[in-house]
Amino acid sequence: MDSGEPRGWVSPRTDLVTALLGVWFGVGLMIDAWAHTNLTELETFFTPWHAVFYSGFAVVSGWILWQVWRNVRTGRQGLAAVPTGYLAGLVAIPAFAAFGFADMMWHTILGIETSLDILFSPSHLGLIVTMLLIITTPLRSAWNAPDVGARPALGRLLPALIGLAFATTLVSLFLSYGDAMQYRPARIVEAFSSVNDPGADRLALAMVVTNVVVLSPVLLLARRWVLPFGSVTVMYTIAVLMPGAQTEFQNVPVLVSFIVAGLVSDLLVRWLRPSGERRGAYWAFAGLSAFATWTLYIGISSVAGGGLPAVPELWTGAPIIAGLIGLALGALFLPNAVAAKDAGAGTIDAGRA
Template structure:
């Protein structure tokens, strides 16, 4: 079909909000499925209630995206002109996801159901996760250059983008579960940094903290480079990001998970104080380093308070938050090597 040539339209906030909420359904369906794979070792078939929750979410959000294109086609638009701004990648990902879903069904039928770390390396699952990322981040791409967003959007206006990006981060954390510090319980943290022989070692926890630090902070820095984030933005994102590790651990480490919500609030306060943006490179770098340092200081503090006391190796529990802060600073430098005009970021 030839392109009719009209400029592509922006959708309304209401449309983006519905896209985001349907993406939440999609994401929660995956969390339920992840919980089942982790806790239901007797799974032997592709056709489960968990997959039904997951794929029904896909049907809902993909149907909504296609409907937006169809509405424009009805007005006479054709080709790319019928696709709302920010929705093209999500639209392309819809049939790709369906194809990987078919491959996944065949894979499970022939080779069985994965119930351990192999689930994170299945080619069909990797295809599903990449296409899912493109679908659920549609509200972010829609808002990125939307004329009504501006450089200092309200929390309500930015919420669809925040939700989409935060759920995308949960997908990344799921497929990096072998290095997810958010899945640790308080006692495991204390034991690991006390160099106890049982359970995961200090090296594994330290690595997991670095990985989780990047997964948490990178989406925030991406948004802070583009907009002056409203108060509450990081809290909302971190509250969403704890859902996947929570589902995988059946929320058995609730004190650790809630620590990240508090860390999100602390990061929001840092934003109020420092006012980081693409145009304020020094403040942006300071926020990146301090946000990471505060987050992982809280992590060690809560783990110690609820896990039986401070770890017995002081170099580990004092140095780990500093390493996190330095990694955060490095991320800040990578995301914003030079100041940019926020209006054009």
């Protein structure tokens, strides 16, 4: 039974706690991903890294449930007791637990995956989708929060940035077979030094996939808000943690290139001021941010890897293709300019979830 009151919002501090507990959850997954990638002798579900991962789930779930219970104690019932933005995360909690049990049974019966098969396991896919819903709770909470406004400060938007950035790491994890952030500088130079190297095709495709994965969340936010300086740097710094964990941080120059790209993108935001109301600036930001990111990727990799690749068409054309894909993403995310009051109108229901 629903008591009928309008659903309210939690405080910014509560959202920050939700985001930080989500960090525990996300880092636990990174440790688990490192173990599955680098410890081929895994033979059991009960491991220290699973303990970190599932304890992270327990604490963030307990915190979300506590927010609902606090409202129940004031007399609210049904959906009225669920804070705005917290419903999807609340529903995902029992679903995640069910997939966790399924994963334990899967490992017990079929063994532990340590290769590509880990990314296609049905129980893992269920875990990742429900985890994504849980850790993006601060984003949905902030989406239409009355105190955020069109030009939020970095501190106010930080919980949403953290949640969305960790969600990006989940996507990159399950697209690891197409993750350009996992390449080492020397391999990037080698792959783009011969058109006959099959690695050139794979690297080019990985750059396309990674470009879409890292840029899309930024464009989502830039459509909703005028991003405060530092937003993209925060997101890209978090985004490199998953491929870093998987490669045991043996590709630091490549990871650093993305952090620098985040800073450059923040400078582009300050210069262009992209928003849902400024379609031209939004499109320009999407294209230039992608172009800068992959120019830095190849440039820093070349410095660290011993020189520029031998095929100039590849290392000059790849950033241009990335920029064109970024421009296309910008056009898809914002086909027409929107009025400020309508910037989040298409997703109000999603924000309330």
